[in-house]
Amino acid sequence: MIFTVVLVAGLGCAVALALYGMRQNIMLFHTPSEVAAGEVPGNRLFRIGGLVVAGSVIKADDGLTTDFGLTDLNQSITVRYTGLLPDLFREGQGIVAQGVLNEGGVFVAQEVLAKHDENYMPPEVAASLKEYRDSLPKSMAEYGRKAP
Amino acid sequence: MQEFFYMDGKALYVWGSYGVTLVALLAGLALARLRKKRILREIKESLEQ
Amino acid sequence: MWKFLHRLSSLKYFYEWSGKWVPWLLGLTAVLMLVGLYWGLLVAPADYQQGESYRIIYVHVPSAWMSMFVYVVMAGAGFVAIVWRTKLSEIVVSECAIIGATFTALALVTGMLWGKPTWGTYWQWDARMTSELILLFLYFGIIAVHSVIEEPRTAARVASILAIIGVINIPIIHYSVTWWSSLHQPNMQLISKTPSVHPSMLYPLLVMATAFQFYFVSLLLIRMRNAILYRERITNWVKNSLARD
Incomplete structure (x- = not known):
């Protein structure tokens, strides 16, 4: 049991360190x-x-x-x-x-x-969303873009 | 109907994905069934001896 | 309570009740799968960016979710197997490995088939794809342990330890698209007032995901029953129940 815990902790640390070291390459x-x-x-x-x-x-x-x-x-x-x-x-x-x-x-x-993002919607919804944003004053439209 | 199978010209990718998925899921069940038959046969044979 | 748990974990008792559940679970899987396929392929609208090819989501995302879910179940069973040494949890570990490997392979293959028409490539060594490939190798490792070590209880112990260590990969897969720049899209926001997937596309996805869950439980029970039959083939209860059939 103790052996298992030590093994898990040890390997966990090793993987975490390796990932931290490789950060640049994983990008x-x-x-x-x-x-x-x-x-x-x-x-x-x-x-x-x-x-x-x-x-x-x-x-x-x-x-x-x-x-x-x-x-x-x-x-x-x-x-x-x-x-x-x-x-x-x-x-x-x-x-x-x-x-x-x-x-x-x-x-x-x-x-x-x-690349594509995580948003999925039908074309009609995308069009009406764009129409709605375009109808807003510019500052609000910018705000709306951040929170679709 | 034809449009449905055409999938914007991405038919190979879309139907390929659905194809491998269904084949893999069904194969999982079929293999398990075969294994059960084999085990049962083995046990029956050992009983008869 | 403990008595009930003990009875539940007895192989004979498990074999009996699971036999009653399997047909119902399989039936439910088939119904959900048909509804999900019809909804996703024929009812759900095309996507505003990707058009029709986004429909791969209905097999790719459930496979990917299951590849991680099955792993967590397997590691949980591995923990139980190490602490309480119940045979039933050992069987869960070995049977989950093969089912999980299938889901992982499906997630990778359908992902590649989706990547070619959308990104323009089948494969990139980005963090999401690499960590999912590592998950496949973890499953392979656990399958290999079971086939190399002949004594099933020793194999189960080693496999359980490996399964528990590998859990670290699960949060890495999930957050890979947040922590590192990748080609893969970020995680979908589903539990939110404004989900990132439109309801008309989200509902069929949830139906398919449920269908995959039921498929997993069905196949796990079927495979566990096979494993029990095989392990207990020399016991009286197996011989008696066969004589009854």
């Missing part, structure tokens, strides 16, 4: 703020996550390359990606991109994945 992506602060070493493949800035999506003439702004509502960064974007990619949507930062400060992505 799937870095934020644009971390990149702006220079916390992400350059010339290395890493993932960046954030929201696609509204009105920032620019398709190049080749029809395949897309430039868009990525923000964590604090800092933004330009992401360039050549290839087919996932269906859920749209303005305001959360995405995770993997790639490298070039000298110009543009994040050149090799892969772009779409």
Whole structure:
């Protein structure tokens, strides 16, 4: 019995310590703020996550390359990606991109994945919710966004 | 009806998920039934000896 | 009270009453499953972001919830097995492992099938997916202990200790999406005045989750009855009850 308790406690501590030590690696992506602060070493493949800035999506003439702004509502960064974007990619949507930062400060992505949130509703409800928010004065609409 | 099976073009993923789930759940029950038959047979044989 | 608990934990008594319950539980499972499938696939509306593919939620989320729930049941039984050494709880540990592994594998596979059309990838080593994969390996470990150690009571002790240690992974899975940045969505807010899932989609999800619960209890009882028959195959009560059939 005592042996069991000691074993459980010991392994628990070991796992907790290991997880604490690995904190940085368990994080799937870095934020644009971390990149702006220079916390992400350059010339290395890493993932960046954030929201696609509204009105920032620019398709190049080749029809395949897309430039868009990525923000964590604090800092933004330009992401360039050549290839087919996932269906859920749209303005305001959360995405995770993997790639490298070039000298110009543009994040050149090799892969772009779409995130989605924990909200599920029919299109009609989403539309009426948006209508309701748009009808509110701006300050209230902002408040409403925080508590959907 | 056709739209229902089409699932926005994601049919393979949606029906694949439902398929593996149902197969796994039914297989769980079927395997347990087979095991019971096997055990009963074993006991009966030992009784007859 | 203790006398009642003792009687309940006797294998013979358990075998008798569980036999009466199994058909009803299986029937209820089938009804709930059919209602849930009809509601989720045909009645519930499409999602405003994901369209039809979100319907994978009705098999993915119940599987994922069960993968964790079964583990907690197994670890609880493991605790009882170590402290009171009841045979019945040892059987719960060994039978839960296989059922739990199935739910975990289903959660992973349906999650991958959902991930490809929504995220754009089957797999990412994010905290949620990695910790759920670790859960599968924990189940495999417990199954392996039972098949490697031949003496069932020794196997049960080792498996129980492993099960209890592994419980630490359960809160890690749950909070993985809160503690670390991940590709997986955050946990759904269901117990709230404004749940993050619209009622028209939430109710079928709850029906499916209940159906999975009943499936688990049904299969657990069936598997435990098999295990009891096998363990007690040389006893008189088993031989007598067979002679009666």
